[in-house]
Amino acid sequence: MFSLTSRRHKLLLFSVVLSIALFSVFTQADAEKGLSSGETLYVPVYSNVYSGPKANPLQLATMLSIHNIDPKYAITIVKADYYDSNGNLVESYVKKPIKLKPFVHTFFYLKEYDVRGGPGANFIVKWSAEKKVNQPVVEALMLDSKTGISFSSSGQIITEHAD
DSSP: OOOTTSHHHHHHHHHHHHHHHHHHHHHHHHHHTTEEEEEEEEEEEOSEEEETTTTEEEEOEEEEEEEOOOSSOOEEEEEEEEEOTTSOEEEEOOSSOEEEOTTOEEEEEEOTTOOSSOTTEEEEEEEEEEEEEEOOEEEEEEEOTTTOOEEEEEOEEEEEOOO
């Protein structure tokens, strides 16, 4: 056996205890990670892009897609505002709050000939929940049905709302 009287053994015991304590703190933090009672998100939107050596414009249909991925609780979409490349509000898509039950989805659609936003458009989406929930999946999907070009961009948290 070993004796705890040696300095080396005391240091080893201290390291083990500290590791266990830190592990439990980080494990608890990981359990809370991804849970929120509300956020404001920035979602980049590319309703028109340019291609080729002459930067030919290509108009894209855009769908802002919001999925409530919490299995137990609803979320409420409070705002989905569309801004142009210069940061000017183009349109507010949420006229009254939209409640999404667990695993429910909603979307907002911009037709491909809608050029109001320009190449650097974005949505600002605000959502809330009565309890801490899994953060919803919020993304923009862009598509040109003629060429088959499609891609997506994910929402980024710009503000976490207090409980």
